Amino acid sequence: xLSTGRSLRRMAAAAAAAVALLAASACGSxxxxxxxxxxxxGIASNFFSTAWDQRVDPGATAGVSFRQFDGAGPVYxxxxxxxxxxGFGSDISTIASxxxxxxxxxxxxxxPDPKWLRLIVPQGSPVRSLTDLRGxxxxxxxxxxxxxFITAEIARAKLSVHDFDLRFLAxxxxxxxxxxxxxxxxxxxxxxxxxLEQQNGARLVQTAVPETAGAIxxxxxxxxxxxGSPKRDAALAFTDxxxxxxxxxxxxxxxxxxxxxxxxxxxxxxxxxFARNYTFTFVPVDDRARQDYRTTxxxxxxxxxxxxxxDPATAFTDQANEVVTRATAATG
Numbered sequence: 001x002l003s004t005g006r007s008l009r010r011m012a013a014a015a016a017a018a019v020a021l022l023a024a025s026a027c028g029s030x031x032x033x034x035x036x037x038x039x040x041x042g043i044a045s046n047f048f049s050t051a052w053d054q055r056v057d058p059g060a061t062a063g064v065s066f067r068q069f070d071g072a073g074p075v076y077x078x079x080x081x082x083x084x085x086x087g088f089g090s091d092i093s094t095i096a097s098x099x100x101x102x103x104x105x106x107x108x109x110x111x112p113d114p115k116w117l118r119l120i121v122p123q124g125s126p127v128r129s130l131t132d133l134r135g136x137x138x139x140x141x142x143x144x145x146x147x148x149f150i151t152a153e154i155a156r157a158k159l160s161v162h163d164f165d166l167r168f169l170a171x172x173x174x175x176x177x178x179x180x181x182x183x184x185x186x187x188x189x190x191x192x193x194x195x196l197e198q199q200n201g202a203r204l205v206q207t208a209v210p211e212t213a214g215a216i217x218x219x220x221x222x223x224x225x226x227x228g229s230p231k232r233d234a235a236l237a238f239t240d241x242x243x244x245x246x247x248x249x250x251x252x253x254x255x256x257x258x259x260x261x262x263x264x265x266x267x268x269x270x271x272x273x274f275a276r277n278y279t280f281t282f283v284p285v286d287d288r289a290r291q292d293y294r295t296t297x298x299x300x301x302x303x304x305x306x307x308x309x310x311d312p313a314t315a316f317t318d319q320a321n322e323v324v325t326r327a328t329a330a331t332g
Contacts, residue, residue, distance in 0.1 A: 108218030
């Protein structure tokens with residue numbers, strides 16, 4: 001997940017050298033746009049490249065390669081540099097990038113299952129509800145989807161963030177603090193929550209709801225699917241196969257979990273919870289998608305993650321809508 005503001009600048013600086021190397025490599029081989037069929041996709045989780053290995057029509061999408069980065073911030077830095085053609089990241093990461101002036105266009109919208117965001121407490125904790133955590137510490141990664149989730153749930157409970165001790169920690173530090181009793185709860189996401197629930201006895205307090213689960217965006221530098229774009233056909237073919245593949249895997253969580261366990265070296269029960277909860281429903285770019293974008297951008301501005309809200313009218317393209325609609329109908 002992306003940590004924005006000062007953290008975003010630190011992450012971008014740390015990623016700059018790697019991104020520069022990738023961009024130089026792309027240019028040295030004729031550039032990212034040298035082939036109209038080759039497509040480079042930036043991701044922050046190997047979940048997506050593992051899913052792609054199970055794709056439908058592998059022969060028709062053989063030119064796609066994945067590049068994994070340490071967080072969504074570097075993914076969008078790579079998009080800026082032209083080191084990748086498409087990036088897959090949270091709405092928070094995408095909006096923060098656009099608010100920072102990046103020429104990034106959203107071509108696909110995926111709504112995650114709300115159960116992917118989870119407020120958990122250690123085994124033996126007396127806490128049974130969010131209200132019980134008043135005056136107690138909650139670990140959260142600043143600028144992440146979990147940050148927005150916990151602040152929105154606090155507001156839904158008609159409480160204030162000042163009623164809680166929010167501890168802004170990196171993911172690894174939050175996990176350590178949770179395991180060692182350094183915090184009373186963690187606003188986490190899958191598969192981190194699954195590992196603690198299945199292997200350490202952590203208990204779920206609540207999950208997100210559709211209004212606080214956020215969105216995942218498929219985005220490109222500029223508008224890669226605009227009529228006349230040299231990579232339009234490759235990007236649309238990728239989008240079609242990607243949507244159909246994720247839909248197919250969602251329909252078989254048991255089988256998909258076995259692949260995740262083997263490829264990502266996860267405990268089988270952790271993998272099964274991950275497969276069941278980290279699923280997506282792709283939807284067309286429409287008025288609701290733009291309104292959700294406005295709402296999220298306003299929340300991010302309130303949280304101090306961005307200073308100005310990007311214009312939803314220029315943030316999206318609807319050129320992939322027909323492909324998304326057809327792909328979801330094919331597997332639905």
